[in-house]
Amino acid sequence: MIKILPTISTTFIALSAICVAVGWYYIRARNQEAHKKWMLVGSLFATIFFIIYVSRTIFVGNTLFGGPDSIKVIYQIFLIFHIVLATVAAVMGIVTLTHAFKKRFAKHKKIGPWTAIIWFATAITGVTVYTLLYLIYPGNTTASMIKVILGF
Ligand code: HEM
Known part of the structure; x- marks a missing residue:
């Protein structure tokens, strides 16, 4: 049950x-018309990802x-890079949608193009984090957000 959530949320980032x-x-x-529909569905998928991620x-x-341990620091820097991209993408997404409406x-x-x-960079780095964390080096243990991101 617990492991299926990251798979579902990562699928939603990719679909978005x-x-x-x-x-x-x-x-x-x-x-x-088609532009509007696809962008709104993309935004909805991103929102579903975010809700699953936060609840988890x-x-x-x-x-x-x-x-x-030799690549732990590289992983952590990459994870922070992904989180920064995701946050910037979310804020820019809201600004882009507001301008449109x-x-x-x-x-x-x-x-829009930025x-x-x-958004694409967020999805690519997100799928990479998922691949490292669940497919190549499954960790299995959970910890507080601070420990996961910063390592202490
Ligand atoms: C976060 C969601 C969205 C993103 C990322 C996005 C992105 C873009 C991009 C990349 C362009 C093309 C710019 C170019 O290549 O010249 C564009 C143009 C446009 N978008 Fe969106 N869009 C989004 C949502 C929407 C929505 C919801 C609407 C309608 C209400 C909309 C209406 C338009 C229109 C009318 C244009 C053409 C503007 C022009 O040519 O003057 N977009 N958008």
Whole structure:
């Protein structure tokens, strides 16, 4: 039950990035309706990811890295990089959506590609963290968020 949650939430990040890529393709093809629909579904998937992730952190805790000490620090730096990207992507996503709904399309068009690119980077680094933590070096033990991120 506990292990299935990170798999589901990581799937939602990946699906969300695919929706954003399809949404970008549609606006390049000048299909505004399809762009809007795909971007909203992408935002919904990102929100589902976030809800699962936060509930897991509160009720279960985060998973400790199970790999060798020699790469632990590299893993932790990579994890922090991913968390920073995810936070920036979330804030930029809200700004991008707000510009769209208020019909400030010039501003939306300026920030939209950056939001999408940071979103893709978040998804790629997120899937990498998942692969390291659950597939290559399964740790199995959970700990507080601070210990998982900073190592103490
Ligand atoms: C977080 C979600 C969204 C992202 C990441 C996003 C991203 C983008 C991107 C990358 C472009 C193309 C810029 C270019 O290549 O020139 C764009 C344009 C556009 N988007 Fe979005 N978008 C999002 C949500 C929405 C929503 C919900 C709407 C409708 C309410 C919308 C309406 C438009 C329109 C009308 C344009 C064309 C603007 C123009 O050509 O002047 N977008 N968006």
